[in-house]
Amino acid sequence: MNIIEITDLSFSYREDVDALHNVNLTIKKGEWISVLGHNGSGKSTLAKLIIGLLKADSGDIFVDGILLTEETVHEIRRKIGIVFQNPDNQFVGVTVEDDIAFGMENLNFDRLDMIKKIDEFSKKVNMNEYLKKEPHELSGGQKQRVAIAGILAMDTDIIIFDEATAMLDPKGRESIMEYIRELNKEGKTIITITHDMKEAVNSDRIIILKDGEVLAIGETNTILNDKETLNASNLELLLPLKLLYKLDEANIKNEKVKDILWQLSLNK
Amino acid sequence: MAIKFEQVSFQYPSFDGKNFSALENINLEISDKGEFITLIGETGSGKSTLVQHMNALLRPNTGSVTIYGIKIEKNTNKNKKIKLNPLRQKVGLVFQFPEYQLFEETVLKDIIFGPKNFGVKEDEAIKRAKEVIKHVGLTEDYLGRSPFNLSGGEQKRVSIAGILAMEPDILVLDEPTSGLDPKGRDALLELFTNIHKKLNKTIIIITHDMNTVYKYASRVVVMHDAKLVYDGLPNMLFMDENIEKWNLDLPDIIGITKQLEAKLDITFTKKPHNVNELFELMKGVL
Numbered sequence: 001m002n003i004i005e006i007t008d009l010s011f012s013y014r015e016d017v018d019a020l021h022n023v024n025l026t027i028k029k030g031e032w033i034s035v036l037g038h039n040g041s042g043k044s045t046l047a048k049l050i051i052g053l054l055k056a057d058s059g060d061i062f063v064d065g066i067l068l069t070e071e072t073v074h075e076i077r078r079k080i081g082i083v084f085q086n087p088d089n090q091f092v093g094v095t096v097e098d099d100i101a102f103g104m105e106n107l108n109f110d111r112l113d114m115i116k117k118i119d120e121f122s123k124k125v126n127m128n129e130y131l132k133k134e135p136h137e138l139s140g141g142q143k144q145r146v147a148i149a150g151i152l153a154m155d156t157d158i159i160i161f162d163e164a165t166a167m168l169d170p171k172g173r174e175s176i177m178e179y180i181r182e183l184n185k186e187g188k189t190i191i192t193i194t195h196d197m198k199e200a201v202n203s204d205r206i207i208i209l210k211d212g213e214v215l216a217i218g219e220t221n222t223i224l225n226d227k228e229t230l231n232a233s234n235l236e237l238l239l240p241l242k243l244l245y246k247l248d249e250a251n252i253k254n255e256k257v258k259d260i261l262w263q264l265s266l267n268k
Numbered sequence: 269m270a271i272k273f274e275q276v277s278f279q280y281p282s283f284d285g286k287n288f289s290a291l292e293n294i295n296l297e298i299s300d301k302g303e304f305i306t307l308i309g310e311t312g313s314g315k316s317t318l319v320q321h322m323n324a325l326l327r328p329n330t331g332s333v334t335i336y337g338i339k340i341e342k343n344t345n346k347n348k349k350i351k352l353n354p355l356r357q358k359v360g361l362v363f364q365f366p367e368y369q370l371f372e373e374t375v376l377k378d379i380i381f382g383p384k385n386f387g388v389k390e391d392e393a394i395k396r397a398k399e400v401i402k403h404v405g406l407t408e409d410y411l412g413r414s415p416f417n418l419s420g421g422e423q424k425r426v427s428i429a430g431i432l433a434m435e436p437d438i439l440v441l442d443e444p445t446s447g448l449d450p451k452g453r454d455a456l457l458e459l460f461t462n463i464h465k466k467l468n469k470t471i472i473i474i475t476h477d478m479n480t481v482y483k484y485a486s487r488v489v490v491m492h493d494a495k496l497v498y499d500g501l502p503n504m505l506f507m508d509e510n511i512e513k514w515n516l517d518l519p520d521i522i523g524i525t526k527q528l529e530a531k532l533d534i535t536f537t538k539k540p541h542n543v544n545e546l547f548e549l550m551k552g553v554l
Contacts, residue, residue, distance in 0.1 A: 039421070039449045085447060139311040166447050169311045169476045170517045195449035236450035239520045239543055246547045254554050260531045264524060 002062075003029040003158060003189050004050065009059030011049055019045045021212045023059070029157070032180075032190040034200035034220075037209035038234050043193045046209070047162050050191075051080050064157065078107065081151030085163040087143035088135070096122065096138070097131040099146050103154045114153075121149040125179060141172025148179055158189040165199065177202065197238050201266050208233050224265060240264035270300035270438060270470070271322055271359070275331035278317060290317040292494045293331070298322070300358075300437040303470040304461070306481045306502070309491035310515045315474050318491065319440045322472075323359035324352045335359065357386050360436030364443045367423035375401070375418075376411040379430045386434060393433065400432040403467070405459055421452050425459070432463070439463065440472045445480070453477070457484055482506070482519035490514055503539075521546065 004027040011020045020042045027033055037043045048054040050061060052073035061068040063076045081103075084090050093099030097118050104114050122128040125145040135143060144164055151159055161180060165173040181202065184190045192203060200206050201224065207217040208229065216229045223229070227245050230237060237245075240261040247258060273296040279287035291314050298305070307315050320326040321333050324340050332341045335355045344350065363369070372378040379400065380393035388396070398408055404425040410418075415426055424444070431439065441460070445453040457480060464471045475481065481488050481502050488505050490498035492514045498505055505511070506522050518526070522539075525546055529535055534553055540546035 039452050040419070141311070163447070169515070171310055171515050234451065239524050242543050243524075243547055243550065246543075247550075250551070252551070252554060257532065257550070257554060260528065264527060 001029045002026045003031075003064055005060075005062040006050075007060050009046075009049065009061065010057050011045060011054060012057060013045075018212050020049070020209075023209075023214055025207060025214070025217065027189060027191070029189055030184075030187050031205065032184045032192070032203040033205045033207060034203040035191060035193045035207050035209060036195070036197065036200045036233075036235065038195055040211075041209040042212040043195075043209050044162055045212075047082065047160050047191070047193055050160070051077060051082055078154070079156050080158045080160060081154060081156040082160040082162060083144060083147045083151065083164040085166050087140045087147070087167065090147055091135045091143050094134065095131065096127060096133050096146050099135075100150045100153055103150045107154060117153040118149075121152045122146075124152060125149045139172060140168045141175055144168065144172070144176055145179070148176075148183075152183075156188075158191065159183065160191045160193065162193045163195070164192075166194075166196075195235065197235060197241075198267065201238070208235070210234060220266075238265050269297045269334075270336060271296075271298040272334040273297070273321070273331070274334070276321065276328040276333060277330045278321070278326060278328050280317075289494050290314045291321070291328070294318065294496050296489065296496060296499065298438065298470065298472070300470050302464060302468045303472075303487055304464050304485050305470070305472045305487045305489060306485040307472060307474045307489045307491065308476065308478075308481060308516065313491040314494045315491050316442055318496075319361065319442060319472065319474065322438070322440055323356045323361055325356075325361070353386060357434050358436055359438045359440065360431040360434055362428055362431050362439070362441040362444060364446060366427035366431075366444075367420060370415040370423055370427055373414060374411065375413055375415050375426050375429075378415055378426060379411070379433050382430050382434045396433045396435070397429070400429040401426075403432055403459075403463055404429045405455070421448070421455075424456070428459075436469070438470045438472065442474045443476070444473060445475065445477065453480070460484075478506075478517045478519040479521075482521070490516070 006023055006025040009020060009023040010018055012018045023046065035043045035046060045054065049056055052068055064079055066072050066076060068076055091099055092102050100118050100122060101114055104117065122131060125148050127142060127145050127149060165176050180190055180192065192199065194200055201220055203220060205218065206220050206223045208215040210233055215233055216223060216226060224241060244258060244261045273294045276291055276294040278291040279289050281287055309315050317326065321328060324335060327340055327342055327344060329342055332339050336358055338350060338355060370378050372381060376397050379397040383393040383396060384390065397411060401408060401410055406425055415423060445456050448456065460471050461484060463469055485502050488502045489496060497514060506518055521542060525540055536549045540549055
């Protein structure tokens, strides 16, 4: 079942140039898809359109079968949570528990239910010992985990991570990726937006955006094998992938080495 | 030495009385004769606190920081007798997301704001603006534009130009490439390399990206749990057995080389510095 269907979507911030041009995309329920592209490729614009923060110039977005319009935007936002890049810009509460509660308060959750959920989801992201802490006492990775807890508490089917690990140190990045993997296993539909191929290879499928257009879309393995497209994408290729391509160019056929490089490309 | 830390410790006060120790017994010397230093370590290890001591934005609780001959200690300048402005002109600090601090109507006004505050006359400041805008890879016609109509990358460059216009000898940048894609990151690092080489300034960059450390730095300083645990050459650092304990990644080229050696059960004859060198080594054993 398709949880998101996007047809012929276009959007421009300025009249002369489209930030997104004619994007078509379907996402299946429970799938993990990466939107991969360089700065200015339109990937964050796509996320903002999906959650209705921006209004498309043309094209349709269906979420769970509902067409996104001004009338349905609130209904649709209950289905999608989003974690942004800068942990400081999205921490709105005075304390951790306050911040986790923020989304639920907006959705008029019952108070006792809220307390239960704060307990449950702060444990889930391993932040239950920090409930009374203020944002300045937390690392970037911890703040992102609080943001995830807030979204889990709202129980959305879809979670978008918009470069959510870009500002974290390696340890913080790895911990967030772990939670993403787990949430996807539990059935959440995940959209990760990134310029980092290392991160994108974790997902089932990849869509590559370049200058507002869909350059390629496919299974992660297929995309990684598509040398021409990747070279055209302006993205930085993974080092083992570069070696793999070089072996091919030099016509060196060593299946064992190729297999090792392939596994390394997939972070395995 | 332009900057000398001697047994510097610093604690952030806390309301519950348990002070948070951010720096413990730091000894460090920095020259202003063209060093390219990267400062690394996990979040909360004390990197930002350390650089804020480099131009007296923070004063040590114990020990001293001597900046261009002026010794800064716990009680230095409680009565404001020492002028700290000249230090801040010599050591320019660029915070994370400097583009958020742009505020003037035009790029020119933003760039000359700093120098004018330090007493530089308007026409001299304008002359400098025309010079520094080129050093950050933009053209003079940017000077008349509004900073708010520029892309994020251009705004970053304008804010760095504003610091350069103060003509510091040492330029300290707190995670300048955070949030940029690889192309944007490399463009900015090339720019710092140019400033470093052409203007012979010392560059200090805080980063989490080990590829940056390996490719650009001549010296690397590692912070871990408020302590300075390494100060030396980048390629020696990545052979240090403590690297895991300090929560540092390896640069891609070193990491992949090691994994290849382990999986193929071989040892390459030398250590490759880039993908082409690694490929040549692989061809040799295949």
